[in-house]
Structures are given as C-alpha cells and as structure tokens.
Amino acid sequence: MIIQKEIVLKPQKRGFHLVTDEILVQLPELNNISVGIAHIFIKHTSASLTINENADPTVRSDMETYFNKVVPETDAKYYDHTVEGTDDMTSHIKSSILGSSVMVPITNGRFNLGTWQGVYLCEHRNVGGSRRIVVTVVGE
Amino acid sequence: MIIQKEIVLKPQKRGFHLVTDEILVQLPELNNISVGIAHIFIKHTSASLTINENADPTVRSDMETYFNKVVPETDAKYYDHTVEGTDDMTSHIKSSILGSSVMVPITNGRFNLGTWQGVYLCEHRNVGGSRRIVVTVVGE
Amino acid sequence: MIIQKEIVLKPQKRGFHLVTDEILVQLPELNNISVGIAHIFIKHTSASLTINENADPTVRSDMETYFNKVVPETDAKYYDHTVEGTDDMTSHIKSSILGSSVMVPITNGRFNLGTWQGVYLCEHRNVGGSRRIVVTVVGE
Numbered sequence: 001m002i003i004q005k006e007i008v009l010k011p012q013k014r015g016f017h018l019v020t021d022e023i024l025v026q027l028p029e030l031n032n033i034s035v036g037i038a039h040i041f042i043k044h045t046s047a048s049l050t051i052n053e054n055a056d057p058t059v060r061s062d063m064e065t066y067f068n069k070v071v072p073e074t075d076a077k078y079y080d081h082t083v084e085g086t087d088d089m090t091s092h093i094k095s096s097i098l099g100s101s102v103m104v105p106i107t108n109g110r111f112n113l114g115t116w117q118g119v120y121l122c123e124h125r126n127v128g129g130s131r132r133i134v135v136t137v138v139g140e
Numbered sequence: 141m142i143i144q145k146e147i148v149l150k151p152q153k154r155g156f157h158l159v160t161d162e163i164l165v166q167l168p169e170l171n172n173i174s175v176g177i178a179h180i181f182i183k184h185t186s187a188s189l190t191i192n193e194n195a196d197p198t199v200r201s202d203m204e205t206y207f208n209k210v211v212p213e214t215d216a217k218y219y220d221h222t223v224e225g226t227d228d229m230t231s232h233i234k235s236s237i238l239g240s241s242v243m244v245p246i247t248n249g250r251f252n253l254g255t256w257q258g259v260y261l262c263e264h265r266n267v268g269g270s271r272r273i274v275v276t277v278v279g280e
Numbered sequence: 281m282i283i284q285k286e287i288v289l290k291p292q293k294r295g296f297h298l299v300t301d302e303i304l305v306q307l308p309e310l311n312n313i314s315v316g317i318a319h320i321f322i323k324h325t326s327a328s329l330t331i332n333e334n335a336d337p338t339v340r341s342d343m344e345t346y347f348n349k350v351v352p353e354t355d356a357k358y359y360d361h362t363v364e365g366t367d368d369m370t371s372h373i374k375s376s377i378l379g380s381s382v383m384v385p386i387t388n389g390r391f392n393l394g395t396w397q398g399v400y401l402c403e404h405r406n407v408g409g410s411r412r413i414v415v416t417v418v419g420e
Contacts, residue, residue, distance in 0.1 A: 002280050004175045004245065035284045037319050037416050039177050041245050043254030045193045050376040053325045058360035059372055065358055066373050070210065070350065078205055080198035089202050096190040096203065100257070101243050103381050105321050105414040107284065112414055114323030117380070134245040134252055136177050138278055138418055140282050142420050144315045144385065179317050181385050183394030185333045210350065218345055220338035229342050236330040236343065240397070241383050274385040274392055276317050278418055 001036075003029045003137040011130050012123045014087075016052075016060035020118045024111070027135060031109040036139020038111065041101040043132045046091035046125045048098035054118030063122075067094050091124035098122050106139055141176075143169045143277040151270050152263045154227075156192075156200035160258045164251070167275060171249040176279020178251065181241040183272045186231035186265050188238035194258030203262075207234050231264035238262050246279055281316075283309045283417040291410050292403045294367075296332075296340035300398045304391070307415060311389040316419020318391065321381040323412045326371035326405050328378035334398030343402075347374050371404035378402050386419055 007026045009019055023040065024030070030038075042049050053059040071093050073086040081089045102119060105112040121131060147166045149159055163180065164170070170178075182189050193199040211233050213226040221229045242259060245252040261271060287306045289299055303320065304310070310318075322329050333339040351373050353366040361369045382399060385392040401411060 002175050002278075004247065035282050035416070037418065039243055039245065041243070041252075043252075043257065045191070045254070045256055051325070051380040052372055052376050053361075056361055059369070062359040062361050062369050063373065063376065066351070066355075066369075069355075069358070071206070075206075075209075078209070079202040081193075081196055081202050089199070089206075092192055092199055093203065093206050096192050096260075097237060097377060099239065099379065100191040103243065103319055103321070103383065105284065105319065105416045107414075112321075112323075114325070114412070116325055117323065120376075132254070134247075136175070136245045138177065138282075142315050142418075144387065179383055179385065181383070181392075183392075183397065185331070185394070185396055211346070215346075215349075218349070219342040221333075221336055221342050229339070229346075232332055232339055233343065233346050236332050236400075237377060239379060240331040243383065272394070274387075276315070276385045278317065 001139055005135050007133050007135060009121055009131045009133060012121060014123050014126050015064040017121045018054055018118045019121045023119060033106050033137060033139035034108060036106040036137055038104045038106055039101060039136045040119065041134045043134065045095050047128055047131050048095040048100060048122040049102045050098045050120045050122060051102050051117050052120055053116050055116060087126050094124045141279055145275050147273050147275060149261055149271045149273060152261060154263050154266050155204045157261045158194055158258045159261045163259060170246065173246050173277060173279035174248060176246040176277055178244045178246055179241060179276045180259065181274045183274065185235050187268055187271050188235040188240060188262040189242045190238045190260045190262055191242050191257050192260055193256050195256060227266050234264045281419055285415050287413050287415060289401055289411045289413060292401060294403050294406050295344040297401045298334055298398045299401045303399060313386050313417060313419035314388060316386040316417055318384045318386055319381060319416045320399065321414045325375050327408055327411050328375040328380060328402040329382045330378045330400045330402055331382050331397050332400055333396050335396060367406050374404045
C-alpha cells in the first residue's frame with residue numbers, strides 16, 4: 001500500500017524546530033500500516049529536514065549556533081549567488097549538508113523512532129514562510 | 141511495482157552538476173507510476189548526490205567554493221589515506237557529508253520536486269570519470 | 281514484500297566502523313529479494329550511519345580526524361546542551377551532518393553496493409554502548 005500526502009508546515013523563525021507531531025496529526029492513515037517506511041521530503045532548497053534529540057530545546061538552539069559558525073553569513077563575499085541577501089547561499093549550503101528528506105521506519109501504525117528522536121524542520125532563511133512537504137508511506 | 145535500472149552518468153569536471161534530465165531521459169518507465177518514491181544511489185565513494193537549486197548556475201559554483209573551504213586539500217597532511225593525491229581523502233569526506241543517495245517522491249508519472257529543486261551530481265575528484273547510479277522506483 | 285528487523289550492533293569505540301557484514305549476517309531474508317531497497321535506520325541521536333570506502337582502514341580514522349576538527353569539543357563553551365560532557369552536543373551535530381539512515385539498493389538477493397562501498401556505523405560518543413538499528417526491506 002502506498003499513501004502520499006502533501007502537507008504544509010506552519011512558518012517558523014530561522015532555526016531548528018521539532019515537527020514530529022505537526023506531521024503526525026496530518027497523517028492519521030499511519031494507523032493502518034503495520035510495517036513500512038515513511039519518506040518525508042521538503043520541496044524547498046533553503047530549508048531542510050533532519051532527525052535529532054526531541055527533549056532538551058537547547059539541542060535545537062545549539063544546532064543553529066553550530067551551523068551559523070560553520071556556514072557563516074560573513075562568507076557571502078566569496079559567493080556569487082547573493083541576490084536575496086547574506087542568508088541566501090548559506091541556506092542552500094546548509095540544506096545540502098542536512099538533506100532534503102528523512103526516512104522513518106513504521107511499525108504497528110507508528111513512527112518507529114528511538115526514545116529521544118524527533119523530526120526537525122531546519123529553517124535556514126531569516127523569513128522562510130510556510131514550507132511544503134510530501135510524505136510518502138510504503139507499507140502493509 | 142518495483143523498477144530498477146543501472147544508469148551511467150557522463151563524466152563531469154570537479155564540481156556540482158544538475159543531472160535531473162540526464163536521469164529522467166533514461167527512466168521512461170516513470171510515466172507508469174501514479175504514486176511512489178525513487179531512490180537514486182551512486183555506487184562510488186568519491187562523488188555524491190544532493191538536491192538543490194536548479195536555476196542559477198552560481199549556486200553550483202558557490203557550493204564547490206564552500207566545500208573546498210570546509211574540506212580543504214591543504215589538510216591532506218593530517219590524513220593517512222593520501223595515495224591518490226590531495227583530492228583523495230577530501231572526496232571521501234565530502235561524499236559522506238552530502239550523501240550517497242537522494243530520494244524523490246513520484247506523483248502522476250513525474251518527480252514531485254519543488255519548482256526550484258534539481259538533482260545534483262557532486263563530483264569531488266579532479267578526474268572522476270563516468271559515474272554509475274542505481275535508480276529503484278517503488279510505486280503503483 | 282516488506283521485511284523489517286530490529287538489530288543490535290555491538291558496542292564500538294568512538295570513530296567510524298565498517299558494519300556491512302554485521303548487518304548482513306542478521307539479514308538472511310535478503311536472499312529472497314530479487315529487486316528492492318533496504319532502509320537502515322539508527323535509533324539514536326549521538327551515532328549515525330554513512331556509506332564510504334570499505335577497504336583501507338585509514339579512511340575510517342581520517343574521517344574521525346576530520347569530524348573532530350570541524351566539530352571540535354573545545355567549542356562546548358558555545359553550547360548550552362553540555363550535561364553529558366564535551367562529547368554530548370558534538371555528537372548530536374555530527375549525527376545530523378552524517379544522517380540517521382542509509383538506503384541501499386537490493387539486486388538478486390544482495391546489497392547492490394559499488395565495489396568499494398560499505399556501511400559505516402559512526403560512533404560519536406566516547407562511550408556509546410550497543411546501538412539499535414531498524415532494517416526495513418521493500419522488495420519483490
């Protein structure tokens with residue numbers, strides 16, 4: 001069985017945000033899947049998805065600190081793609097480092113994540129707006 | 141339905157290259173899939189795949205600039221795996237940062253990418269040659 | 281056909297470790313799949329999975345050298361999430377850069393990897409313990 005849904009995630013400020021529940025609430029069909037995988041894909045090149053710690057919010061703020069350090073906006077002077085500002089090319093770079101999709105196993109109608117895992121929306125733009133994702137579930 | 145094809149991508153110079161059309165032209169079977177996912181996998185450890193902006197070519201050259209800065213060849217002195225030159229270990233590192241595969245949703249016989257998204261071949265070697273990929277489509 | 285198994289990988293010291301065979305020995309069902317994909321997912325946020333060179337062990341030690349340089353523990357002073365030590369937040373960061381899962385094509389009952397490719401467990405903690413993974417095979 002294949003289920004596919006396009007979901008809109010609400011706008012977030014620049015940074016890393018836990019969105020597992022925002023996705024799950026729009027995916028009641030998951031209950032019918034006893035075993036499978038879910039592909040969660042973001043249709044943008046200046047925001048990304050990753051899986052990381054779901055408990056302490058400082059993990060999310062520290063992630064933002066780290067990626068701003070390793071992909072600094074002050075480097076915009078080395079780039080040619082800068083029409084939309086100093087957060088333009090840095091957002092594309094962060095997006096490819098972190099990735100445009102995550103893949104989660106499904107077991108007994110639920111995401112089979114580790115106890116401490118959650119899905120993050122990584123918003124790399126200062127003003128990103130709402131973000132569209134496509135969730136495709138392949139299961140039985 | 142599962143479709144799997146091994147595809148050879150033509151040699152590219154070191155850098156980031158848009159290959160969505162080069163893949164699609166070798167994948168006419170996609171027309172028969174109304175919903176599904178495509179796994180695109182590169183069978184090499186010194187080149188990688190990512191999804192990023194498909195319009196402005198300076199995004200691709202700026203990506204090369206960034207990755208050469210964060211994984212510099214001048215660091216070869218810290219590495220032991222250097223038999224094939226200063227672009228040897230750096231290519232392995234870039235390959236794991238960017239990843240050996242991308243996963244694309246399929247909707248109505250087409251890759252369901254965002255308007256600005258394309259698939260990049262990231263060639264990390266100075267002389268990489270042609271690159272083999274395996275595309276596996278799971279769909280209905 | 282969908283096959284899903286939870287597998288425990290034996291504890292490894294901090295660093296990059298080739299685990300292809302440790303996974304395959306626990307996955308005899310693969311023989312029955314003529315074509316498909318395998319999703320290999322780690323249920324932790326301080327260890328990760330990647331695909332890289334399977335031959336020269338110095339690739340693995342050089343990977344550890346690189347990631348310690350680009351995600352240095354001496355940066356712990358910039359982070360708030362430090363309860364478990366200087367290798368705590370750095371492990372979360374490395375985990376998102378490298379990724380929580382890899383996806384491998386299956387052809388004729390075997391992982392269809394390139395000649396030089398293998399699956400790495402990337403252990404980012406000084407003492408990580410055994411690591412649980414979920415392997416989901418979608419195939420025919």
